[in-house]
Amino acid sequence: MSIAPASTPGPDPARPPGKLRRLLARADRFLLLLIATVALAAILPARGAAATWVEHGTTVAVALLFLLYGARLAPQAIWAGLAHWRLQLLVFVSTFMLFPLLGLGVAAATRSWLPGEVVTGLLYLCLLPSTVQSSIAFTSIARGNVPAALCSASLSNLVGVVLTPLLVAQLLTRATGGLSLEAVRDIALQILLPFIAGQAIRPWAQGWLLAHPTLTSVVDRGSVLVVVYAAFGAGVVAGLWTQLSPLTLAAILALSLAILAVVLVATTLASRAMGFAVADEIATVFCGSKKSMASGIPMAAILFPSHAVGLIVLPLMIFHQVQLFVCAGLARRYADDPRHVPSDDAPPCPPPARRA
Numbered sequence: 001m002s003i004a005p006a007s008t009p010g011p012d013p014a015r016p017p018g019k020l021r022r023l024l025a026r027a028d029r030f031l032l033l034l035i036a037t038v039a040l041a042a043i044l045p046a047r048g049a050a051a052t053w054v055e056h057g058t059t060v061a062v063a064l065l066f067l068l069y070g071a072r073l074a075p076q077a078i079w080a081g082l083a084h085w086r087l088q089l090l091v092f093v094s095t096f097m098l099f100p101l102l103g104l105g106v107a108a109a110t111r112s113w114l115p116g117e118v119v120t121g122l123l124y125l126c127l128l129p130s131t132v133q134s135s136i137a138f139t140s141i142a143r144g145n146v147p148a149a150l151c152s153a154s155l156s157n158l159v160g161v162v163l164t165p166l167l168v169a170q171l172l173t174r175a176t177g178g179l180s181l182e183a184v185r186d187i188a189l190q191i192l193l194p195f196i197a198g199q200a201i202r203p204w205a206q207g208w209l210l211a212h213p214t215l216t217s218v219v220d221r222g223s224v225l226v227v228v229y230a231a232f233g234a235g236v237v238a239g240l241w242t243q244l245s246p247l248t249l250a251a252i253l254a255l256s257l258a259i260l261a262v263v264l265v266a267t268t269l270a271s272r273a274m275g276f277a278v279a280d281e282i283a284t285v286f287c288g289s290k291k292s293m294a295s296g297i298p299m300a301a302i303l304f305p306s307h308a309v310g311l312i313v314l315p316l317m318i319f320h321q322v323q324l325f326v327c328a329g330l331a332r333r334y335a336d337d338p339r340h341v342p343s344d345d346a347p348p349c350p351p352p353a354r355r356a
Contacts, residue, residue, distance in 0.1 A: 034317065037225045038232050041310075045233030055306070058230045061223040062298040063194045066161075068219050070198020071205040084148055087280055091130070091152045094267050094288030096163060099126040100171065102259050110255070114248060117311035120172060122255060124300065125316040127167040129160025131290040138327050142334035144282025152287040157295060161195055164295075168303050227297045228313070235310030244311075249318075256319040260326055263289045278339040286327060293320040 046054040103126025107119050114122075130153050139149035198205075209216055267288040271281035296316050300309050 033225060034228060037228050041229045041232035042236055045236040046230065047237060051234070051237075054226075054230045054233070058227050058301055061219075061226045062301060063189070064219055065194075065223040065294070065298055067194035067198045068209070068216055070195040070200075071202045071209060072198075072216065084151075084280070086274055087148055087276065087284055088152055088155060090267065090270055090274065090284050091156065091288040092159075094263060094270075094284075095130050095156055096127075096159075096167070098263060098266060099259075099291070100167060102126055102262060104171065106255055106259065110251070114251060115244070115311060117308050118244075118248060118252065118315060120304075120308075121312040121315040122252070123172060124168065124312055125291050125296065125319050126259070127164050127171065128291045128296040128299075128316070129164060130156040130287050131292045131294070135287045135290050138286045138331040139283050141328075142282045142286070142331040143279070143337075144286070144334065145277075145279040146283075148280060149283040149287050152283060153290075156287065157292065160292070160295060161192060164299060165303060223294075223298060227301045227309075228317075230306070231297070231301065231309035231313055233310075234306045235308070237307070252315050252318050253322070256315065256322045257326075260289060260319070260323055264326075264330070278334075278337055282334050286331070289327070290323055291316065291319060293317065 045051075100123075103123040106126075107123045110122065111119050135153040136146060136149050140146050264285060267285045268281065271284045276284065293316055297313050300313050300316075304312050
């Protein structure tokens, strides 16, 4: 059984390119902001008392991010999405089993010739939940099952708030020493507690957030930029960047492409083997192949030593850009797929609050 795509008329085949251009334009602007932030951290890293203030600002930004995320996420959409349990199970297996296995293999193969923090970062990115915004955007562009994508990506992020730190504790023990009591406290105070508070105030805050989408957009991107500045600045002060070379960056790019290619092929073949409709295949492929930078960078600031976070999140930043551009092309191909047919199966889950 499959969840039917939204009952609204199917998108005009001429529209996806416009959506695609707007998505890439937003990605390009944010990429430029990331590059500018890294450059600022390299030239003017926070030191002394300024570093302390930046650390406090990072704590506040991370907590605010998860507060607003909790306020935006509709629980009923998640539970309704569980009706298509085979799709949800396949995305879960891809996100939290296939990716970690690939990360362990890559870490074992590169440990002897890549910097330790980069190896940790390659494995760490494989432990993160899926994205929400880009998963839904690409599924829409590809004429896939948007409600199922929303449910799957939202559930992945909800589970990832708890599961990612646990996976880090189990698979990155050498890098983190496991989860200390201090790390558990930080996770509770900066991630879980704000998220639960956001869910609690959602009935009252949802309308206001919908009326002020710019605020959520600024918090989403601003929190990432604050953490990136703090992380890369700490790396500059600690002298970590002297360990990088053009060959290392090329290796990270090549490994990101390889990991993404394996997951895209695996989710596509598994979807077809399970007899999914093309709309459900699209939702599975895009939700099961993404990794969230918006969640990953703030979590890294909590889970890892501040001086090492810059190098650890570098593979995630590169992978994030790779997945955007590869999946943009894939979405356009799916949009022209002749297998698209109307579906009259079960109704979709309820529409969510609009994400900025």
